[in-house]
Every structure is written in structure tokens, then in C-alpha cells.
Amino acid sequence: MSMHQYKVTIGGIVQGVGFRPFIYRTAKTNNIRGYIKNSGNSVELLLQGKDAEITEFLNVVKNNRPPLSRITNIDIKPCNDKKYNDFLILKSEKHGESDSVMPPDVAICDACSTEVFDKNNRRYLYPFTVCTDCGPRFTIIESLPYDRENTTMSEFGMCDTCKQEYFNTMDRRFRAEPVCCPDCGPLYELYNGTEKMQSKTPIKDAAFALDSGKIVAIKGIGGTHFCARTTDDDAIIRIRKILNRPYKPFAIMARNIIEAKKIAHISEKEEELLLSPQRPVVILEKKKGLSDNISPGLNNIGIMLSYSGMHHMLFYYSKQPAFVMTSANSPGEPMAVNNEDILSLNAEFSLIHNRKIKNRCDDSVIKLAKNNVSFIRRSRGFVPFPVEVKDTGRTVLSLGAELDVTACVLKKDKAFLTQYIGNTTKFRTLEYLESAIYNLMELVRADKIEAIAVDMHPSFNTSILGLELSKKLEVPLIKCQHHFAHAASLQAESGAERMVCITADGVGYGSDGTIWGGEIISVDDGFERVGSLIPQLMPGGDLAARYPARMAASILSKKFDQSRLYEIFSSYFERDELAIILKQIEKGFNSPLTTSTGRILDSIAAMLGVCTERTYEGEPAMKLEAFAMKGRDTIDIPVLIKKKDDRYMLDTTEIIKEVYLKKDHHLFHDIAASAQNAIARGLCRMAIKSAQDKNIDVIGFSGGVAYNDAIISTVRNIAEEEGFNFITHAKVPCGDGGISLGQTMIGASELE
Secondary structure, eight states: OEEEEEEEEEEEOOOSSSHHHHHHHHHHTOEEEEEEEEETEEEEEEEEEEEHHHHHHHHHHSOOOOHHHHHEEEEEOOOOOOOOOEEEEOOOSSSSOOHHHOOOOOOOOOOHHHTTTTTTTTTTTTOOOTTTBBBHHHHHTSSSSSSGGGBGGGGGGHHHHHHHHHTTTSSTTOOOOOOOOOSOOOOOOEOOOOOEEESHHHHHHHHHHTTTOOEEEEEEESSEEEEEEEOOOOHHHHHHHHHOOOSSSOEEEEEEEEHHHHHHEHHHHHHHHHTTTOOEEEEEOOOTOOOOSSTTTTTTTEEEEOSSHHHHHHHHHHOOSHHHEESSTTTSOOOOSSSHHHHHTSSEEEEESSHHHHSOOOOEEEEEEEEEEEEEEOOOTTTTOOOOOOOOOOOEEOOOOOBBOOOEEEETTEEOOOOOOOOOOOBBHHHHHHHEEEHHHHHHTTOOOOOOEEEEEETOHHHHHHHHHHHTTTTOOOEEEEHHHHHHHHHHHOOOOOOEEEEEEEEEOTTTEEEEEEEEEEEESEEEEHHHHHOOOTTHHHHHHTTHHHHHHHHHHSSOOHHHHHHHHHTTHHHHHHHHHHHHHTTTTTEEEEHHHHHHHHHHHHHHTTSSSSSSHHHHHHHHHHHHTTTTSSSOOOOEEEEEETTTEEEEHHHHHHHTTTTTTTHHHHHHHHHHHOOOOOOOOHHHHHHHHTTEEEEEEEEEGGOHHHHHHHHHHHHHHHTEHHHHHSOOOOGGGHHEEEOOOOOOOOOO
């Protein structure tokens, strides 16, 4: 049989995952000659051999690839190059095909963690131990191609022994770019306050400090955590004061899955997530015995397992079954990554290493709904892997909304979302967003952006930044309605051609100038608002979101006179403040209209005394959901839907009135559960009516309210009982963290 040559380009996650050594060994086994090299952010091969051998080689590549790699495309073309007598690994090229991406960071593998605790291994108790199957990738990459000189590991020259491993084709550290050891790699240091300690065992001493009740700031792979014992209420409260988070739930890191099961109820699927290489924080139903100060007022807890050598060593030296492990940042600010910033956080001790974090990356947060993955935050372990979408043929950049922001670069049929960015009302977070955008554009080779898509709210900093970028890049700026973008995001990830989408959340700027948030959107050759909650006044604007009893007073003012309102709300406000609120409602002064579902849930929480002040995003609704889970008896709360101007409208005034009237006759837990159920039924009934009007058989649900298990389960059950296909998000967050995907899709369609 004659010899042939083929030029092969392989796209996907094929850099930084041991792909080149795998190809090398497979080629040698199958008598293939030629070469492999990184080319841009894909790999290029020249295969020389008999056709049968090349076919067998490609079958092995497809079916037995390295565990962290993903192949999205293989392009094969015959060629007539010079003849090769061996198979080689060539020096990487900076330019080439651009269909591949950098792999995300993943947890330390079993082989490496075994070495860390092997007294006879030269990496014994070395926290930065990694190989081609594990460790940091995205957080250390400076530029492409993914070679050591283009990472933050370039500052650490390899010792002779590490070099031997790195260049040994049969070693599992062959071409492992972060390879290092205690003689040549990064090291940890321990600080007491801002004073460096002369510690020979900094991780051991940090564990001792934790066991003694101290707070330790710990620099990890993609950022910094504040750490304390889960049994130490005093330390947890001190963290809350330092970070100005009085009630926001903290995540915890458990020693192992056995200890995690002592803290929370864990299903088989949830256990798989906890143990996966991505090591996300998984939201779980907590058991009794855990301090109420960790997730105050909630029935669940976020748990993750160790994902770095440092974490394993921390538990090795400590007596604790778990630690509080929460991001080290003030509300809305980016997580600290620079050593000087970490030392300024006022932790009692700081465990810091000397490797630069190029791309900060918060922990990903996931919950399961009906055994389906639901992202609350998509970041470490998943970014920058793309979401596959319908091919648009376009390259569009989007900047998200205002809170829980991610940006997105759409390239034809791949959408690349940034890591979690956060609250862009803060200047430093906005700077972080801009740097993350440029970094993502570099990594995915988005050289020719055709348009920039932003939220249509004129005051969002993301909208202002988008305008600046559109002028700089000389491309159109496309303004997207918030809830249309939510629906477009769900359409993009699901592939649904037509659907009616419930988009329920806290706030979104409407095309009519009011604040939307409880919308029924028809997705059928465009977007149409076909239903909503009835508009309600928000006395004091944002104050009504912070103090939800203001919202309840506004709604009940439609049903009761002022004397009754003074009676109802005397325990919520001083008389003079209530007088001002009622005057605002009467005159409509500083009281914008809203159809927000979030504000209705907040009102119920306030009326039942569950939460009367919001200290973090979504707090009243989250606490209401936990409170409602204790409800046992169903109470009749009417669902009234009317149609006005071709739009179905749910009367939320009746729901809030019934909540108030039933307070003297029913258990509050039952009222909470029944009120949530009424909102879910109302949203679903409007969606079903709209779908029937348009002969559509798919009903979707997007927006932050989709995280409420009770509401989404009710909607799902009703929709499916009526014969509809029900869909919600599984690849990007339901909330505003996924809205950038929808913006890019709207932007691409506007260019057609």
C-alpha cells in the first residue's frame, strides 16, 4: 500500500490538556510519521502513512482522547509536503486556525494529590503539584498559543529534573506548562496582619491559625478566599463585618464527600458534581446542626470540595471537617488577586503565593432542578469553554446588564462567555469587565468585531462602556431590551425555533420606559411582549427594592384607605415616614411603574415578616422560598388574568391583598407557599394562553425567578400537563449572568 500525507487541523479543547503527547504516542503506536504543533488556539498535524494506519490513528484520537480534552471539529486535507522519517512535536505558531479555546482550570488529579502526600516523592507536601491532566489553565494564560512562555509560569525557570519530565514524551508531565517543584516553582508565605512571618511551613501554620479561631485570607488559583471554622460563630461574624455582608450566604469547603454528607442532603447527581474535575460550589439542602450564621434564613448551603494541592494540605494539617470559604471582596467589588490588595483586606492572617493570577476566576455555583444542572454562576472550571449555538456567521461582542455581569463574544456558532464579573456600578468591577473583554477577544481570536450589543438601559455603565467601544472599534452599537435578551439566551442554548418565554426577575428597562420584570415574551421571528404582571408603583424608586414593605404599601393602597394603611404598616415605618410614602403613592412622585416579579415576591416576604430589608441581591425572595418550604396546607389565593391592549395581565394586587387578609387565619408558612404558587400559576396561564394564540408548543422560563424551585416546578408541571414542551437554562445562568449570550444573538440578527 502506498504512503499518503494529510494536513489535519483539530479544534476544541486541545491545548493544555496533554493532547500533543497523546498524539505523539498514538502516532508512534500506529506507525505514523509527520508532526504536531500548536497553531493559534488549535493543533495542526501532518500525517504520513498508509491510509489504513491513518484511519486507525484518527479513530483512536476520536475515541480515546485525554480526559480534559474536547474535540469540536477535525479538518482533513490531502497534501504533498516533504517526507518525514519520524513523528515530531514542533514549536508552536502564534497564528493559525481559531476554532479552539483554552481549557478551563480543573481540580488536582488523583495521581498528583497522591504524590503530594507521598513522603518518598520529591513533590511531597508541595501545593503547586500538577500534570497535563489537572491544575490551572485559564487563570495563568497571558496569550496564545498555550506555551509556558505565554503564561504566568514564565517567571519560574524549570529545574533540570522538571525539564526532564517536561521534555520526556512518555512522562505524564510532558509539555505540562505549569510543571514545577519545590526547587523551581511558586511558594507560599504567611503573614500575620501585614507582617511576613518567618514560617518554613506556611500552610501548616495557616491551618493552626484556623484551628485556633482566626480568619485567614488564602490566595488560591483564581483569586482569594476568606476562611474560618464553620463552627466558630464569632469568626464568621467578624468576616461579615470585614466584608460588609451581614446576611449574604457563605460557601463552605468540606474535607471530603463523607464530611459533606454530614452537613447536607446529597443526591447521586449532586455527588457527581461535587467530585467532578470542575469542583463547583453546589447548592444543597442543609441538615440541622450547621451554624445559622453561614446561610442565614435559608434552607440550603453552598458546598465545594478541595480543588488544589493547597486545599488538600490545609485539611491534612487541620482538624476541621469543613471551612467557611467565601470570596474575599466587598459587595460588588472584584475578588482580590494582587498580594498588596490581599494584605489590605484586614484578615488576621494571609496565606499568599508569588505566582501572578492573570485572569481572576470566582468559584462556579450550580444547583440541580429535577436533576438538571442550573448555573447560578458560570466561572471557574467552565470558562472559557464556549456554548454551541446556531451558526450566525457573525462576530459580536456583548456586555451584559448591570449586576451579575458576564460579557460574551459570539463567533459564528460558538458563544464564549467571560468568567463571572459582578456588579458594574462599582468602578473597579467595570475596569475588570473591560480587561476581561480584551483578554477574551485575544484568547478566542476575535479580531474583527462586527457589532457591540448592550442593555437598552441608558444609565448602565455597561451601556456607556459599550458605546465607547463601538466608537473605538467603529462598529454599530445595538441596544437590546433586557427580557428579550433573556429569551434570546434561552433560545440560543436550547435551539428552540419558536417558544413563549416567561422572563421573570427583579428589574429590566422596558421598551415603554417602565421597569419590567414579569413578562411573557413570544419568540417567533422576533420578540413580542404578549403578557405581564399588572404595573405597580415603586414609592421611592430603589428604596422600594431595599425596603419591600414600601412596595406592599403601594399595592395595598389600591384596596384600603389611608387610615387602614396606617394601621397595617405602623410596625414597618414611623408615622412621618409612612406619610411621605403614601404621599409619593398618591401623587406618583419618584414612584416608577414596574411589572417586576421580584418586587411582588419581596412584598410577600415583607408582609409575612420574613425579610423587611434587602441587604444583598434577591435576599427577600430567597428567604421567602426557604420559609415557604415549611408550608403544608394549600390556601386558595385567586389568580385573576385579564387582557388589555392584546396583552394578558396578572392581577398581583389581588394576590398581595389575599396575603394580608389571610394573616389572621392561616399559618404564615402556608400563606407563603400558596402565594408563590399563585404567582407561578398566573405566569404559566398567561404563557399557555399566549402559546395557544400563536400555535406554539414550547414554553420556556428565564430570569432570576427561575432559581425558585417551587415556582419553576409548578410552571413545569402545569405546562407539561397541558401538552407543552417546557425548557429552561442548563448551559448559562438563568439570571443576568446569562443575558450576554442573548444580547449577542440579537446583535447578530440585527446585522442581517
